[in-house]
Each structure stands twice: as structure tokens, then as C-alpha cells.
Amino acid sequence: MIVRLMGEGQWRVDDGVRARIEELDAETERAVAAGDEQSVQAALQAIHELVRTSGEQLHHAHLGASDVVVPPADLSLGEARELLHGDGLIPELP
Amino acid sequence: MGGLVERTSLIAKAKVSKLLDRAENPEETLDYSYEQQLVQLQNVKRGVADIATAKQRLQLQSTSMQEQTAKLDGEAREALKAGREDLAREALSRKAALQGQIDPIGQQIQQLDAQEQKLIDGEKALEAKVEAFRTQKEVIKAQYSAAEAQVQIGEAATGIGEHMADVGLAIQRAQDKTEQLQARAAAVDELTESGALEDFTAQGDDIDRQLAQTQQASQVDDELAKMKAELGQGSPPGQSDPPKALGTTS
Numbered sequence: 001m002i003v004r005l006m007g008e009g010q011w012r013v014d015d016g017v018r019a020r021i022e023e024l025d026a027e028t029e030r031a032v033a034a035g036d037e038q039s040v041q042a043a044l045q046a047i048h049e050l051v052r053t054s055g056e057q058l059h060h061a062h063l064g065a066s067d068v069v070v071p072p073a074d075l076s077l078g079e080a081r082e083l084l085h086g087d088g089l090i091p092e093l094p
Numbered sequence: 095m096g097g098l099v100e101r102t103s104l105i106a107k108a109k110v111s112k113l114l115d116r117a118e119n120p121e122e123t124l125d126y127s128y129e130q131q132l133v134q135l136q137n138v139k140r141g142v143a144d145i146a147t148a149k150q151r152l153q154l155q156s157t158s159m160q161e162q163t164a165k166l167d168g169e170a171r172e173a174l175k176a177g178r179e180d181l182a183r184e185a186l187s188r189k190a191a192l193q194g195q196i197d198p199i200g201q202q203i204q205q206l207d208a209q210e211q212k213l214i215d216g217e218k219a220l221e222a223k224v225e226a227f228r229t230q231k232e233v234i235k236a237q238y239s240a241a242e243a244q245v246q247i248g249e250a251a252t253g254i255g256e257h258m259a260d261v262g263l264a265i266q267r268a269q270d271k272t273e274q275l276q277a278r279a280a281a282v283d284e285l286t287e288s289g290a291l292e293d294f295t296a297q298g299d300d301i302d303r304q305l306a307q308t309q310q311a312s313q314v315d316d317e318l319a320k321m322k323a324e325l326g327q328g329s330p331p332g333q334s335d336p337p338k339a340l341g342t343t344s
Binding site: 006088090 | 098101103107108216226227252264
């Protein structure tokens with residue numbers, strides 16, 4: 001499957017990595033609920049690491065979409081909340 | 095509600111399909127998508143250039159704040175030479191307070207610099223993707239009917255839209271950081287001009303403030319002692335003088 005690490009690019013990773021990403025994603029959910037920015041960033045950082053180390057980066061001219069989109073690893077708690085509950089953080093495309 | 099990755103994947107898809115829905119006529123989809131991409135590429139380039147300009151301005155402001163600390167240092171030295179330890183201490187206190195504001199601004203400018211680098215990479219990747227799309231669309235137009243072409247190109251257009259969303263968020267975050275920094279630098283400028291810098295630590299909570307004041311006070315003592323040693327002064331004269339305010343330091 002194809003994973004986009006926002007701000008970094010796209011990687012092709014083994015489908016088996018999905019389960020681990022989902023586990024770490026559940027951690028981001030718990031951390032946001034607990035208001036724990038450090039843990040939010042640690043979990044996102046772990047996903048970035050996992051994808052970078054287990055996948056193969058795609059050329060920047062690659063045209064396909066991604067199966068999974070991972071937000072930036074330095075997301076603040078405020079940004080994480082906006083992503084989950086607000087307008088979704090990502091601006092409208094021009 | 096799910097985790098951040100699940101939600102981001104969902105939102106990215108939604109924003110992109112909203113974008114693609116704008117091209118309703120399959121006959122026009124290919125060229126329309128490409129034209130739209132060119133416009134978006136220009137918008138991205140403009141956004142990145144604006145951030146570079148704002149960053150340069152912030153760097154200049156940061157340099158002038160550094161000059162201000164050097165000036166306060168010089169004033170403290172002059173005051174000591176004239177036997178006015180009270181004035182020297184006040185100048186050094188202001189210098190410590192100013193330095194305490196400058197350091198985080200400098201760190202944030204470095205972060206902005208890293209964000210800008212990533213943005214430039216993102217802009218280059220977008221340019222490469224749009225160019226690849228242009229080539230692919232001509233090949234597809236020559237080989238497929240309009241309806242088939244739309245299916246063929248859909249994935250490519252979705253990929254570019256997704257990258258656009260990525261770069262769009264990066265630009266927005268860099269803009270937010272720039273604005274925060276501009277506000278912070280402006281606040282320091284204002285306080286420097288009004289000579290009220292020592293009150294700046296009043297922003298944190300009580301413990302933060304006391305810690306900051308304690309740290310600054312010992313920093314001031316150390317600097318004062320060092321300056322005295324450099325000037326060959328033993329026991330400081332004029333210590334019993336009542337403290338007098340320095341003029342504004344701008």
C-alpha cells in the first residue's frame with residue numbers, strides 16, 4: 001500500500017504494516033483525549049519512523065494517491081483537536 | 095472519532111474528491127484538471143515566496159534585537175566606569191530580559207527555516223507531478239475515448255490533489271508560525287522602546303516568573319562581576335546610591 005507522510009512524501013510499504021499503524025493511531029486518539037501533546041507527537045513520530053524504515057520512498061513525480069495519509073509528526077495538540085473535531089485542519093484546495 | 099491518521103486520510107480524500115467534482119464534463123476533464131493544476135502551482139509558489147520574504151524580515155528584526163543587547167552591554171560598562179553600579183545593574187537586567195526573548199525567537203526562526211526547506215521540496219515535487227500529468231494526459235488522449243480517459247487519469251489527478259492538500263497545510267502552518275513570530279517580535283520591539291522590558295516575564299505563571307527572575311538576577315550578578323573585573327574595579331563604588339531609571343534604550 002501507499003502511505004503519505006505529510007510534508008515528507010509518499011512511501012510504498014508492505015500491507016502488513018497497516019496493523020501496526022492502526023495500533024499507533026489508536027495511541028494518537030487516546031493521547032488527544034488525554035490532552036497529552038507529547039504522546040501525540042511520539043505516536044506520530046513512531047508512525048513516520050515505521051514507514052520510513054520499512055518502506056520504499058516513491059519518486060516525487062509519482063502520480064498516484066495514497067491509501068493512508070499521516071499528518072505531520074510535530075502536530076500541536078490544538079492542531080490535532082482541529083483535525084478531529086473542527087474543520088479538519090487541511091485548508092480548502094484553491 | 096478514530097485516530098489522527100484515520101481522520102487525516104479521510105479528510106484528504108474528501109477534499110480531493112470535492113476538487114475533482116468541479117470538472118463535470120469528461121470531455122474537458124483532462125485539460126481542465128491540468129489548467130487547474132497550473133493555477134494551483136502558481137498559488138503554491140506565491141505562498142512559498144511570501145514565507146521566504148517574511149522570514150527574511152524576521153531575521154533582520156532578530157539581528158537588530160541582538161544589536162540592542164550589545165548596546166545595553168555598552169551602557170552598563172559606561173555606567174560602571176562612571177561609578178554607577180545601580181545604572182549598570184539596570185542596563186544588564188534589561189539586557190537579560192531582552193536576551194530571554196531573543197533566544198526563543200531565534201529558535202523559532204530556525205524551525206521556520208526547516209519548514210521553508212520542506213515547502214520548497216514540496217513545491218518542486220508538485221511541479222514534477224504536474225509535468226508528469228501533462229505528458230500522461232496527451233498519451234491517454236491519443237489512446238482512449240473520453241470516458242475511458244477519465245478513469246485512467248482519475249488516479250493521477252487524485253494523487254496531485256492529495257499532494258496539493260499536503261503542501262497547502264504546510265503553507266498554512268508556516269504562515270501561522272510566521273504570524274506568531276511577527277507578533278512576538280513586535281511585542282519585544284514595543285517593550286524595548288517603552289523601556290518596560292523587565293515586565294515581560296509577567297506573562298508566565300507565578301512560578302515561571304519567579305524562576306525567570308531568579309535566573310536573570312544571577313545572570314546579572316555574574317555579568318556585573320565580570321565587567322568589574324575587566325575594568326579592574328575591586329569593591330564597587332556607589333553601591334548605596336538609590337537606583338535611578340535609565341532613559342529608554344531605543
